[in-house]
């Protein structure tokens with residue numbers, strides 16, 4: 272049953288997610304001082320921690336199923352130390368297969384993101400509970416907000432920079448409610464739980480917040496047991512189901528949600544969203560379609576690669592204006608965390624290669640100057656690929672792009688990984704520092720900057 276449900280029959284050890292810099296590493300290592308080319312700015316003090324899929328056995332049926340491994344780079348007064356640790360959930364300890372893990376909300380791969388809120392570091396994956404780790408990346412346990420969280424948690428919660436609230440949702444693939452909204456106060460107490468009605472179960476990977484609203488994305492990667500039986504994949508792209516954005520006040524409920532139609536598409540990751548008068552603006556990495564051939568088919572050519580789009584929801588007229596901002600293929604968008612849900616002038620993306628036959632990260636990082644409609648390009652160099660770029664402000668009150676974009680990069684020729692520190696205001700120049708990891712850091716998913724100033 273488990274083999275059929277996720278159509279793993281065509282996957283073997285030559286699958287793309289086990290090759291090159293997607294291949295897992297085996298060792299957990301701790302190194303006090305890393306080799307640096309250039310100079311690490313002394314103003315950078317804190318922890319950059321990135322999560323990613325790293326199957327313990329060396330094999331996983333799907334990129335999404337590898338065990339979560341955290342890579343932490345601790346910056347202190349110009350020196351950087353490194354530590355990598357698995358998130359040791361039952362899925363790791365028992366080396367479980369993914370279907371067994373669905374019976375237990377705590378058996379998470381915990382492989383997609385890590386965020387810090389109210390002093391807790393939560394390693395996240397979207398079908399299970401969060402897992403708490405300490406600031407040394409050692410696993411503490413499953414975290415359910417004092418027993419109040421009885422479902423999964425998205426890997427993409429948002430922390431409001433104005434209120435300090437943590438906002439998130441969960442989606443369920445096979446049982447109602449298919450969508451639930453949660454609000455956590457700045458002290459870490461879960462204070463609101465709202466089931467939200469949507470017509471069918473969909474894969475909802477990410478979402479949006481603004482100062483007063485949240486915006487759900489009901490986009491047509493649907494999940495359905497009948498589909499699993501018919502096609503071998505429980506997920507499929509069904510544009511005929513339509514695509515909608517649901518706007519709800521942050522303290523609202525299902526009755527308050529207003530739904531707005533958009534052209535069928537898929538968005539794994541929005542860049543940011545904000546209110547502008549009676550409009551809500553969303554910048555999103557939007558692709559024409561997704562998982563066309565089922566769950567294994569994350570990448571199926573040009574139409575499944577995202578580009579930057581702007582959606583403007585007119586709350587008065589009840590319509591959405593859709594504009595393509597750029598034709599560069601890109602994803603893993605990030606904004607200065609201090610602008611989450613607020614008007615941002617800048618955003619950072621990672622390019623993807625549209626010519627490859629699997630998900631392939633490109634050799635450029637992009638900085639969008641959205642106000643002046645400009646794209647700046649950081650060329651990583653021949654045979655070097657990057658990752659999600661996270662913004663580190665120079666200080667807590669420095670202006671929006673006064674700081675550094677940091678990104679994991681991989682040099683194919685030397686088989687080495689390095690953390691790049693790029694001056695955001697001189698984005699196209701060489702990094703101010705290239706910090707070499709003591710062992711390869713496989714391509715991963717998302718990470719966070721946790722300031723210690």
Ligand SMILES: [Fe+2]
Nearest residue numbers: 476539540717
């Ligand atoms: Fe994601």
